[in-house]
Amino acid sequence: MTLRIFASRLAHDAGWDLDWGGVTRESYKQAKHAAYRGDINAFSQMFADIVRPANPTRVFLIAGWEQGPAH
Numbered sequence: 001m002t003l004r005i006f007a008s009r010l011a012h013d014a015g016w017d018l019d020w021g022g023v024t025r026e027s028y029k030q031a032k033h034a035a036y037r038g039d040i041n042a043f044s045q046m047f048a049d050i051v052r053p054a055n056p057t058r059v060f061l062i063a064g065w066e067q068g069p070a071h
Helices: 002-013 025-036 041-050
Strands: 016-018 051-053
Touching: 002 016, 025 041, 041 051
Parallel strands: none
Antiparallel strands: 016 051
C-alpha cells in the first residue's frame, strides 16, 4: 500500500492521476514479484493502463484496495 500511495502522490504532483480501480491485489502482487526479479514489463503495462491527466479540481484521497481509486 505504501508504494501505491507514494506513486499516486508523485504522479499527481507531476500532473497525472493513477486510477487504481482496475488493479487487483493479485495483479499488483504479481507485477511486484516480477519486478523484484528484474522484469518490469508488468508494472510498465499496469501504469500505462491506469495513468491519465490530473484533474486539478480533485482532492487527493487515499483509498484502500476495496475502495477504488486512490487520488
